[in-house]
Amino acid sequence: MGASSCASEPLLPRPGGDGSLAMVIASTGVAVLGSFVFGVSIGYSAPTQSKIREDLQLSLSEYSVFGSIITIGAMIGAVASGHLADVTGRKGAMRASALACIVGWLAIFFAQSAVSLDFGRFCTGFGVGVFSYVVPVFIAEIAPKALRGGLTTLNQLLVCTGLSVTYIVGTMVTWRMLVIAGLVPSIALIIGLFFIPESPRWLAKVGRQKEFEIALQRLRGKDADVSIEAAEIKEFIETIENLPKAGVQDLFNRAYIRPAIVGVGLMVFQQFVGINGILFYASETFVSAGFASGDLGTILMGCIQAPITAVGALLMDRSGRRPLLLISTSGLLIGSLMSAISFYLKIHGLFLEQVPIIALTGILIYIASYSIGMGAVPWVIMSEIFPINIKGIGGSFVTLVNWSGSWAVSFAFNFFMSWSSSGTFFVFALVCAVAILFIVKAVPETKGKTLEEIQASMNSSST
Structure with missing residues (x-):
């Protein structure tokens, strides 16, 4: 850390000050409801496919549009998210996202045709596109530095929980009831x-001084001394407010190029290691590997995601971001190679009895490795590295890159598997290897630093 330890103490919960954490935890709990909705939204089409097609007489192509249009909505939501969060506040952006999701879910619930389904799916996509940016940013801006990583990781944990709930409950209820x-x-x-305060950093940025002080005091506890933290935040914001108004082109200026490279790079690698192709088409992948059904593998995948993401959340502020990323990408590399080898053996008729077990083990190692680091850490770092004057633009751009990568991988995965199932996983393994090099060379450690310290250090290293 660049500042002295005594200057940092007000950022931490004080001894005996359990109340100082209560509002931070409550605020985080409210925000990650959006993450849960995110998980439900992207998982909804998987368990409902046969039921919706049968009830509404949809063709495969019509249902494919329903399944994929959420990504289009999310891209638009990602583009709008930064500006929305800067203009209406972090709470305002979450409120707008939730309203979009409510409209979308009601449209799906009352749907009698593909048009209503697609409209509802698009609306939920817009909502989760905004949620994917604003939830980790809001948590990072309200949390004490000692807890910021773990609390921000709850975003990914609740996404995984929403997915798991949807997969399990979706097999037990009708598709209309699953909307609930x-x-x-x-x-x-x-x-x-x-019932929760707005982000103090956003309030300070827009000049709402009185509300800024009240919000910060509520988050740190009524007996906490927040004077030093408040002064640090105001000083940093005053410094960046003297800079010209930022535009997209400014992301590529020397002052901001490093956070842009780190944010975009992590999101590119998060998607192009192949996660959404594997998640969206898990059942078919297991069948291709030699299983009679994909149910066992899919259930095991669902069972390990949330617990391992929780372990990653606990380790985030102890081990740091970089070690988790390196462990995660190394495991992804091993899992991808095992899966590639299993498909290679099957194609050449070798060790056919062992092939399904190798494939299952490889994909489970892959999912576990992704869950402990690569799933959550890029979002945590994204929420930390951009200065507040460019956070909206930078965060929107990075989130758009993420959703664009998600669409590209999910769209191309089946084509790649048709070309070469083993080759597909060898490509993913190569991407994992490049990701390891990128993390070693470019990604900073942000554990134990205030947001202002992180952003100042990245700015100084860019000049």
Whole structure:
């Protein structure tokens, strides 16, 4: 850390000050309802495919549009997210996202045709596109530095939980009833926003001084001394407010190029290691590997994601971001290679009895490795590295890159598997190897630093 330890103490919970954490935890709990809705939204099309097609007489192509249009909505939401969060505040952006999701879920619930389904899916996509940016940013801006990584990782944990709930509950209820899993948390989020403070850093940025001080005091506890932290935040914001108004082109200026490279690079690697291709088409992948059914592998994948993401959350502020990323990408490399070898053996008729077990083990290692680091850490770092004057633009751009990569991988995965199943996983392994080099050379460690310290250090290294 660049500042002295005594200057940092007000950022930490004080001894005996359990109340100082209560509002931070409550605010995080409200925000990650959006993450849960995110998980439900992207998982909804998997368990409902046959039921919706049968009830509404949809063709495969019509259902494919329904399944994929969420990504288009999310891209638009990602583009709008930074400006929305800067203009209306972090709470305002979450409120707008929740409203979009409510409209979308109601349209799906009452759907009698493909048009209503697609409209609802698009609306939920827009909502989760905004959520994917604003939730980790809001948590990072309210959390004490000693807890920021773990609390921000709850974003990914709740996404995984939403996915798991959707996969499991979706096999037990009708597709219309499954809508409740996304609708109720969206409504609860809007209600919860009335009881939590706005981000103090955003309030300071827009000049709402009195509200800034009240919000910071509520988050740190009524007996906490927040004077030093408040002064640090105001000083940093005053410094960057003297800079010209930022535009997209400024991301590529020397002052901001390093955070842009780190943010974009992590999101590119997060998607192009192949995660969404594997998640979206897990069942077919296991069948291709020699299983009679993909159910066992899919259930095991669902069971390990949330617990291992929780372990990553606990380790985030102890081990640091970089070690988790390196462990994660190394495991992804091993899992991809095992999966590639299993398909290679099957194609050449070698060790056919062992092939399904090798494939299952490889994909489970892959999913576990992704869950402990690569799933959550890029979002944590994204929320930390951009100065507040360019955070909206930078965060929107990085989130758009993420969703664009998600669409590209999910769209191309089946074509790649048709070309060469073993070759597909060898390509993913190569991407993992390049990701390891990128993390070693470019990604900074942000554990134990204030947001202002992180951003100042990255700016100084760019000049």
